Amino acid sequence: MTLFGWGVLKGMGVTLKNFLTSYFRKPDEGGIFTVQYPEEREKPVENYRNFPFLVYDGTPEKIRCVACGICERECPPKCIHIEMELDAAGKPARKPAVFDIDHGLCMNCGMCEEVCPFDSIFMDHAFEVTAPERQKNLVRHKKELSKSNEYFKKIRPALASAVDQKRKAAEEKKKAAVPPPPPQSAGGQAQTTAQGPQ
Amino acid sequence: MLEINFGPQHPSTHGVFRMTVQLEGEKICGLKPVFGYLHRNHEQIAENLPYAAIMPYTDRLDYVNALANNFGYALTVEKLAGLEVPERAEYIRVIMAELSRVVNHVTVIGFMLNDLGAFFTPLLYAFRERERILDLFEAVTGSRLMNNYFCFGGVKRDLTNADLAAIRKIVSRFPAFLEEFEALLTKNEILCMRCQNIGVLSGKAATNAGITGPVLRASGVNYDIRKVDGYGVYGRFDFKVPLGQKGDVYDRFYVRVLEIRESLKILDQALTQIPQGEIMNKRSPSILKIPRNFKPPVGEAYGRVESPKGELGFYVVSDGTPQPWRYHVRAPSLINLTVLEEMCLGQKIADAIIILGSIDIVLGETDR
Amino acid sequence: MKILVEEVKKELETRMPDVKLRLIRDSLLIEDPQDLPQVVLFLKENPKFLLDHLSSVIGADYLDYLESIYHLYSMAKKQGPVVLRVRVTKSSATVPAPINGHKAEPGTAQNVFDERKVKAGKIPSLASIYRSAELQEREAFDTLGILYKGHPDLRRLFMWEEFQGHPLRKDYEQEDTEVLETADIAWLEARGVKVPEAMKEKAKALHAAGQRAVAQKPEKPRAG
Numbered sequence: 001m002t003l004f005g006w007g008v009l010k011g012m013g014v015t016l017k018n019f020l021t022s023y024f025r026k027p028d029e030g031g032i033f034t035v036q037y038p039e040e041r042e043k044p045v046e047n048y049r050n051f052p053f054l055v056y057d058g059t060p061e062k063i064r065c066v067a068c069g070i071c072e073r074e075c076p077p078k079c080i081h082i083e084m085e086l087d088a089a090g091k092p093a094r095k096p097a098v099f100d101i102d103h104g105l106c107m108n109c110g111m112c113e114e115v116c117p118f119d120s121i122f123m124d125h126a127f128e129v130t131a132p133e134r135q136k137n138l139v140r141h142k143k144e145l146s147k148s149n150e151y152f153k154k155i156r157p158a159l160a161s162a163v164d165q166k167r168k169a170a171e172e173k174k175k176a177a178v179p180p181p182p183p184q185s186a187g188g189q190a191q192t193t194a195q196g197p198q
Numbered sequence: 199m200l201e202i203n204f205g206p207q208h209p210s211t212h213g214v215f216r217m218t219v220q221l222e223g224e225k226i227c228g229l230k231p232v233f234g235y236l237h238r239n240h241e242q243i244a245e246n247l248p249y250a251a252i253m254p255y256t257d258r259l260d261y262v263n264a265l266a267n268n269f270g271y272a273l274t275v276e277k278l279a280g281l282e283v284p285e286r287a288e289y290i291r292v293i294m295a296e297l298s299r300v301v302n303h304v305t306v307i308g309f310m311l312n313d314l315g316a317f318f319t320p321l322l323y324a325f326r327e328r329e330r331i332l333d334l335f336e337a338v339t340g341s342r343l344m345n346n347y348f349c350f351g352g353v354k355r356d357l358t359n360a361d362l363a364a365i366r367k368i369v370s371r372f373p374a375f376l377e378e379f380e381a382l383l384t385k386n387e388i389l390c391m392r393c394q395n396i397g398v399l400s401g402k403a404a405t406n407a408g409i410t411g412p413v414l415r416a417s418g419v420n421y422d423i424r425k426v427d428g429y430g431v432y433g434r435f436d437f438k439v440p441l442g443q444k445g446d447v448y449d450r451f452y453v454r455v456l457e458i459r460e461s462l463k464i465l466d467q468a469l470t471q472i473p474q475g476e477i478m479n480k481r482s483p484s485i486l487k488i489p490r491n492f493k494p495p496v497g498e499a500y501g502r503v504e505s506p507k508g509e510l511g512f513y514v515v516s517d518g519t520p521q522p523w524r525y526h527v528r529a530p531s532l533i534n535l536t537v538l539e540e541m542c543l544g545q546k547i548a549d550a551i552i553i554l555g556s557i558d559i560v561l562g563e564t565d566r
Numbered sequence: 567m568k569i570l571v572e573e574v575k576k577e578l579e580t581r582m583p584d585v586k587l588r589l590i591r592d593s594l595l596i597e598d599p600q601d602l603p604q605v606v607l608f609l610k611e612n613p614k615f616l617l618d619h620l621s622s623v624i625g626a627d628y629l630d631y632l633e634s635i636y637h638l639y640s641m642a643k644k645q646g647p648v649v650l651r652v653r654v655t656k657s658s659a660t661v662p663a664p665i666n667g668h669k670a671e672p673g674t675a676q677n678v679f680d681e682r683k684v685k686a687g688k689i690p691s692l693a694s695i696y697r698s699a700e701l702q703e704r705e706a707f708d709t710l711g712i713l714y715k716g717h718p719d720l721r722r723l724f725m726w727e728e729f730q731g732h733p734l735r736k737d738y739e740q741e742d743t744e745v746l747e748t749a750d751i752a753w754l755e756a757r758g759v760k761v762p763e764a765m766k767e768k769a770k771a772l773h774a775a776g777q778r779a780v781a782q783k784p785e786k787p788r789a790g
Contacts, residue, residue, distance in 0.1 A: 007384075007385035007386040007387050008387055010381055010385070011381070011382040013381075014378055014381050018323070018378075033326070046337075047337060047338065047339070047340045048341070049340040074248075074489060076247055107254060107344070108341065108344070109253075109344075110346060111254065111489075114486050115487055117487070123340070234722075234723065234725060239733065241734060242733060406618070406698070407697035407698050408697070408699075410619075419641060421641045498591070500622075500637055500649070502621070509621065511621060511637075513624050523626075524627070526624045532701055533701060536697055536700055
């Protein structure tokens with residue numbers, strides 16, 4: 001007949017074993033696996049999605065976004081607000097003048113990344129967002145959202161290189177589709193300049 | 199007679215759940231649950247959104263295992279629109295659903311033991327394993343909890359060989375953890391004395407009250423939607439359905455432990471059988487890119503999955519526009535609470551907490 | 567295993583010839599709601615069907631009428647769904663207290679009403695046959711205003727007791743939460759809260775016009 005309380009004692013044996021081995025084992029095998037944040041940080045995985053950001057190629061003026069408003073329409077909690085920039089003549093220049101995303105509404109679903117036809121909005125990894133007051137920093141404007149293509153390559157290398165390849169292939173196809181200029185009869189100089197971009 | 203509030207702010211009610219309990223001394227003579235503290239009007243939000251945009255909201259119903267909700271919703275819309283799912287995607291869905299089931303059961307057992315007084319030890323042992331699975335979810339789907347991974351006709355991202363190796367490692371480690379867990383808990387005298395013969399529910403009463411899931415199977419009724427409906431590719435796997443005998447709290451706890459073992463068996467088989475191939479139906483990329491163009495034919499569909507908590511059903515009525523006309527979620531947590539009063543009458547107040555913990559509710563689903 | 571709905575219809579027509587049924591896609595519409603309990607009881611106890619699991623009771627609003635949809639499964643024989651529908655015309659008489667007119671005494675439940683006193687089309691409740699209908703019928707009543715006759719405890723499930731209106735109806739207008747009504751002001755003052763005069767004037771004006779404080783919808787929807 002087993003002793004009454006044997007189950008409890010066996011359980012205590014398990015906890016004792018766990019306690020003692022936690023000093024010797026590696027974190028993956030039963031040791032202490034706490035990451036002492038913020039002194040140590042884990043490297044985020046590539047696919048981790050947190051909050052959107054806008055990509056620019058080179059300088060912030062060359063932002064890829066054309067303010068089409070598709071992400072604004074498809075966003076489920078409607079947290080994006082876009083206003084198109086108007087150029088000197090009052091016609092829409094294909095760039096956003098205002099691009100606001102509300103941190104309080106965004107639910108990090110990634111739909112804006114999925115629907116963008118211009119490869120301009122992707123999900124970022126930055127989660128250390130704090131502000132001294134409740135009203136500051138909750139709405140992110142275009143300046144804070146624009147990040148360079150190099151940053152994009154650093155945080156999401158596989159996706160960034162795939163997007164770059166796709167854009168390069170599309171650009172080359174566009175250039176190949178432009179018919180070559182007709183040959184100039186007067187002077188070799190005009191001919192060279194005409195053939196420049198090829 | 200004393201009437202007290204097991205108020206919405208309580209560490210053991212698994213969310214903002216309120217019960218008004220009438221007591222005579224320590225014995226319960228009446229219990230009425232009060233719902234609605236987390237009511238977010240999920241069904242009306244969905245009536246104004248295109249079908250693909252509702253998927254992130256379904257994650258937030260049963261927030262402990264988001265993939266089961268995604269599965270149910272994707273299944274329903276695929277029934278409605280007649281979309282086929284390629285084989286590799288079906289296998290990936292089963293793998294994700296079973297990993298999610300393991301996570302949920304391990305969390306539930308941990309929290310139930312927390313309610314019993316085993317302050318956090320089994321819970322944190324369980325969370326060690328859960329962290330590995332959540333890290334895998336982050337690498338594959340992008341987020342630890344709110345996965346948003348399924349789409350109509352497949353899944354959004356493929357599993358690389360590294361991911362498959364990670365899953366194999368998790369699955370191979372789990373039995374050792376389960377042995378340790380069972381050595382800690384199953385024959386523990388305190389657990390046995392506090393859980394056996396408490397909150398007994400008969401099989402007939404359970405069937406009549408629409409109870410599904412581990413609660414029903416602990417009462418002895420053999421009904422598992424994975425076997426009955428055979429949705430996805432569950433028909434190809436060989437697994438048993440564990441049943442309990444008495445229908446008390448201990449049986450519900452032990453049925454969940456056995457179900458984790460069965461899930462590991464399914465995972466083993468799925469990982470060996472998974473084929474190469476497409477992960478999305480041919481129409482899926484266009485549904486994802488332009489959600490407003492997806493207009494399923496006029497009609498309705500009711501799709502149900504075996505979520506770890508019970509039968510999770512989605513009812514979608516389409517009227518030919520991009521938004522659904524009516525969208526309803528049949529939440530197992532809400533229906534399983536029908537019998538809470540019956541199970542708690544005559545028990546002591548401390549047992550009411552354990553009975554509630556064994557039913558396994560999550561308020562996101564109960565109140566939607 | 568699926569059950570063919572035509573078989574169910576044929577069986578029901580032979581056993582109960584005076585129950586009128588209509589086939590709508592894969593479901594059976596029971597024309598007269600009062601026939602529902604006998605149909606369901608037959609399907610539950612007949613050894614060919616043995617549908618002992620009421621999976622869900624769902625309400626839906628189809629503009630002219632409200633519909634209540636039932637999905638029945640069999641646990642004993644592991645058989646597929648039988649879908650039953652019942653329709654009832656919409657009536658605003660489900661709101662138990664008149665707008666802007668209920669008394670506000672602290673400690674009393676204001677909107678626990680007796681559904682026998684409300685004149686509107688009612689669907690017989692299945693709570694006595696299947697216990698799983700209890701909470702689901704309460705939810706259909708709360709969100710859509712479908713009344714179930716014979717339900718043991720028909721009151722709101724998610725919204726609080728004094729809430730007026732049924733949110734999932736297509737013609738539901740959302741309240742403006744910034745503007746108080748006379749009923750709200752009476753409730754607050756009964757509990758000793760001071761209400762500013764400007765809000766009281768506005769509430770009196772609304773009451774005189776017989777209107778509710780509804781949120782203004784934006785003129786055009788946001789960017790398509």
